[in-house]
Every structure is written in C-alpha cells, then in structure tokens.
Amino acid sequence: MSAKYSFVVPIYNEEQTIEELYRRLKAVIDRLDSAAEVIFVDDGSSDRSLLLLRHLRDRDRRICYLSFGRNFGHQIAVTAGLNFARGQVAIVLDADLQDPPELIPDLIAKWQQGYQVVYAQRRSRGQENWFKRCSAYLFYRLLRKLADVDIPSDTGDFCLLDRRCIDALDAMPERNRYIRGLRAWVGFQQTAIEFDRDPRFAGEVKYSFRKSFALALNGIVAFSSVPLRLSTYLGSIAAAIAIGMAILVIYWRIFYPDSPLTGFAIIMSCSFFLGAVQLICIGILGEYIGRIYEEVKGRPLYTLSEVAGFEANREKTTGDGTEN
Missing domain, CATH: 3.90.550.10 (Spore Coat Polysaccharide Biosynthesis Protein SpsA; Chain A)
Known part of the structure; x- marks a missing residue:
C-alpha cells in the first residue's frame, strides 16, 4: 500500500x-x-x-x-x-x-x-x-x-x-x-x-x-541543564548560610554565653539544612546520571x-x- x-x-x-x-x-x-x-x-x-x-x-x-x-x-x-x-x-x-x-x-x-x-x-x-x-x-x-x-x-x-x-x-x-x-x-x-x-x-x-x-x-x-546549575546555586547558598551561622554562633558564644541560640538545637537545625541541600543536589545529579546509564546500555x-x-x-x- x-x-x-x-x-x-x-x-x-x-x-x-x-x-x-x-x-x-x-x-x-x-x-x-x-x-x-x-x-x-x-x-x-x-x-x-x-x-x-x-x-x-x-x-x-x-x-x-x-x-x-x-x-x-x-x-x-x-x-x-x-x-x-x-x-x-x-x-x-x-x-x-x-x-x-x-x-x-x-x-x-x-x-x-x-x-x-x-x-x-x-x-x-x-x-x-x-x-x-x-x-x-x-x-x-x-x-x-x-x-x-x-x-x-x-x-x-x-x-x-x-x-x-x-x-x-x-x-x-x-x-x-x-x-x-x-x-x-x-x-x-x-x-x-x-x-x-x-x-x-x-x-x-x-x-x-x-x-x-x-x-x-x-x-x-x-x-x-538548568537543574544542574541549580544544584551549584543551592550549594553556594548553603555554604554562605553556614558561614553566616558560624559567625553568629561565635558572636553569641562570646557576648551572650547563656543564650539558647548557642545550644544543640541550632547546630542540629544547620546540620539538617545542609543535609537536605546535599540530598537535593545528589538527586538532581542522579536524574542525569540515570539517563546516561539508560543510553549507554544500548537496548532496543x-x-x-x-x-x-x-x-x-x-x-x-x-x-x-x-x-x-
């Protein structure tokens, strides 16, 4: 036909x-x-x-x-x-x-x-x-x-x-x-x-x-490729926040030693925040790497x-x- x-x-x-x-x-x-x-x-x-x-x-x-x-x-x-x-x-x-x-x-x-x-x-x-x-x-x-x-x-x-x-x-x-x-x-x-x-x-x-x-x-x-750049931006923002928080903790420790902000809670909050950023970035990379893996297998x-x-x-x- x-x-x-x-x-x-x-x-x-x-x-x-x-x-x-x-x-x-x-x-x-x-x-x-x-x-x-x-x-x-x-x-x-x-x-x-x-x-x-x-x-x-x-x-x-x-x-x-x-x-x-x-x-x-x-x-x-x-x-x-x-x-x-x-x-x-x-x-x-x-x-x-x-x-x-x-x-x-x-x-x-x-x-x-x-x-x-x-x-x-x-x-x-x-x-x-x-x-x-x-x-x-x-x-x-x-x-x-x-x-x-x-x-x-x-x-x-x-x-x-x-x-x-x-x-x-x-x-x-x-x-x-x-x-x-x-x-x-x-x-x-x-x-x-x-x-x-x-x-x-x-x-x-x-x-x-x-x-x-x-x-x-x-x-x-x-x-x-914007999501890949987004992971870079997130990492930079997280690093800036971490540095800022470290400076604040030192400041509070010196000038306000009895403040609750210098305790365990703020350290754990910062750790959770940085961990979340890392997992997001790893997830974004994983999406791209997973697609590379699918392509290189060469299946029909x-x-x-x-x-x-x-x-x-x-x-x-x-x-x-x-x-x-």
Missing part, C-alpha cells in the same frame, strides 16, 4: 474507545484526497484491545497494528508508530478521543500551505480537575523558561509531522523520549492550531499523577510480539532503527 497519510494511535487498555475511534477516524479518512493507513500501537494492553485491533484489520485493510511484548510507555508507542509510518505525513493522536479526529483536515490544510510541523494547541481542557489544569499550566511555562529550545505551551502529542520531520525523529537514538520536545528540537516550519480538548470518551485516565510527573521531569531533564526501544499490515517492511522488529 502506498499511503500519503499515516495515522499513529497509541493504545493501552482502550477496548471501550476503539470502535468509536475507528468510526470517527474512518469518516475523516474517507474524505481525504489520497490513500491513508492507520497504525495502532498496542502498548502491552491487558484487556481486549489487541483482539479488537485484529477484527478491525480484517474489516479494513488500511488498518495496521503493532503489539509490544510488554508495556513500554506512551512515548515509546508513538516512536514505534513513527518508525513504521510510510506516508508523506504522519498524524499522531491519542485513542481516548480527547484529540478530536475532526480537527485533522485543518492540520492537513496547514501542511499543504507549506508547514512541516502542525501541532494542536489546547485552548481549554474539558472536564479536567483544577489540580490537573493548574499543574499543567505551571509545568508548560516552567519548561518553556528552562528548555534550550522553544517548546510551545499547552501542546500534547496531537500533531502532524512531515516526512522530513519523521525521518529526523526516527534517526534519534535516545531512550528517554519526550516527543513534543524532540518535535520542537528538529525545527522546520511549525505552526499551531488551537482547539478545545474534549473529555475522555470512555474508560479510565491512563496518565496518573505519577506518570505525568515522570513525563514532566523527563521533559525538563532532557531539554535543560521496544520489542514486538505481533505485527500486521507491514508486509513490505517486516524487518523492522526491534525498535533500534536497524534492520535484521
């Missing part, structure tokens, strides 16, 4: 949304000006998601799917879909229908105007709680301040990527991937389309607070247990960008 458009959809326990997602995607694809393929990436689902993908493949030969050997995470699932995409452009969207498929023609229209990257920028976040909205708002703006590249605020993985951008992303070997940051890093002509994010169609939210925090931390560490990004619809390029089965 020679496809002009490739749709990349990560799937993790989405049996309740797959049929509705397919219905809405099919309505969009049927109106396109050229052939399309839909690449579902099953990220080690434990429900009936993979079975439903098999049925979709039997009904519609435009459906392709990959099934991971285990759960590798959303960002790796997107990466795998891009590795296998054969179209001139790839459109990445989530399976929970918070990214409306009806926006896809607008993304394509921008691409036809000459843009290589078209990302959907959230104008509102339907029915998300106040904590999620506030934390997301603060994170995106903090990341934009700290990052070495300009990563647009309020954008997720819902986007259109030109073939040149896809090839650039496929060539990146890093393991800890933050797709929206890598998308900004590759450059090219980029533009945004604003949209109101819909509530989840069905099922449970897959990005828990822990996963969201890990993704946010990964984005900051992957695109900024993912393993595949089942592939359908890619008969022309079945040699891509390891996720390391090499052919077997």
Whole structure:
C-alpha cells in the first residue's frame, strides 16, 4: 500500500474507545484526497484491545497494528508508530478521543500551505480537575523558561509531522523520549492550531499523577541543564548560610554565653539544612546520571510480539532503527 497519510494511535487498555475511534477516524479518512493507513500501537494492553485491533484489520485493510511484548510507555508507542509510518505525513493522536479526529483536515490544510510541523494547541481542557489544569499550566511555562529550545505551551502529542520531520525523529537514538520536545528540537516550519480538548470518551485516565510527573521531569531533564546549575546555586547558598551561622554562633558564644541560640538545637537545625541541600543536589545529579546509564546500555526501544499490515517492511522488529 502506498499511503500519503499515516495515522499513529497509541493504545493501552482502550477496548471501550476503539470502535468509536475507528468510526470517527474512518469518516475523516474517507474524505481525504489520497490513500491513508492507520497504525495502532498496542502498548502491552491487558484487556481486549489487541483482539479488537485484529477484527478491525480484517474489516479494513488500511488498518495496521503493532503489539509490544510488554508495556513500554506512551512515548515509546508513538516512536514505534513513527518508525513504521510510510506516508508523506504522519498524524499522531491519542485513542481516548480527547484529540478530536475532526480537527485533522485543518492540520492537513496547514501542511499543504507549506508547514512541516502542525501541532494542536489546547485552548481549554474539558472536564479536567483544577489540580490537573493548574499543574499543567505551571509545568508548560516552567519548561518553556528552562528548555534550550522553544517548546510551545499547552501542546500534547496531537500533531502532524512531515516526512522530513519523521525521518529526523526516527534517526534519534535516545531512550528517554519526550516527543513534543524532540518535535520542537528538529525545527522546520511549525505552526499551531488551537482547539478545545474534549473529555475522555470512555474508560479510565491512563496518565496518573505519577506518570505525568515522570513525563514532566523527563521533559525538563532532557531539554535543560538548568537543574544542574541549580544544584551549584543551592550549594553556594548553603555554604554562605553556614558561614553566616558560624559567625553568629561565635558572636553569641562570646557576648551572650547563656543564650539558647548557642545550644544543640541550632547546630542540629544547620546540620539538617545542609543535609537536605546535599540530598537535593545528589538527586538532581542522579536524574542525569540515570539517563546516561539508560543510553549507554544500548537496548532496543521496544520489542514486538505481533505485527500486521507491514508486509513490505517486516524487518523492522526491534525498535533500534536497524534492520535484521
């Protein structure tokens, strides 16, 4: 199949949304000006998601799917879909229908105007709680301040990527991937389309607070060295405070020998403070060293247990960008 458009959809326990997602995607694809393929990436689902993908493949030969050997995470699932995409452009969207498929023609229209990257920028976040909205708002703006590249605020993985951008992303070997940051890093002509994010169609939210925090931390560490400098600043501040406190203790000891400030409590407080600063700095260094460790191991990004619809390029089965 020679496809002009490739749709990349990560799937993790989405049996309740797959049929509705397919219905809405099919309505969009049927109106396109050229052939399309839909690449579902099953990220080690434990429900009936993979079975439903098999049925979709039997009904519609435009459906392709990959099934991971285990759960590798959303960002790796997107990466795998891009590795296998054969179209001139790839459109990445989530399976929970918070990214409306009806926006896809607008993304394509921008691409036809000459843009290589078209990302959907959230104008509102339907029915998300106040904590999620506030934390997301603060994170995106903090990341934009700290990052070495300009990563647009309020954008997720819902986007259109030109073939040149896809090839650039496929060539990146890093393991800890933050797709929206890598998308900004590759450059090219980029533009945004604003949209109101819909509530989840069905099922449970897959990005828990822990996963969201890990993704946010990964984005900051992957695109900024500011935390490393922050540890230096903290150490300098702690040293200055320690010197100041030592001078005060000597002063109190000489001029106010009976003052309680010269006793055990203030010494312990200073010790706890310096210990906390040291642990924070070690933690920051550990985040960077941990990522170096992951990179030097050189393991594949993912393993595949089942592939359908890619008969022309079945040699891509390891996720390391090499052919077997």
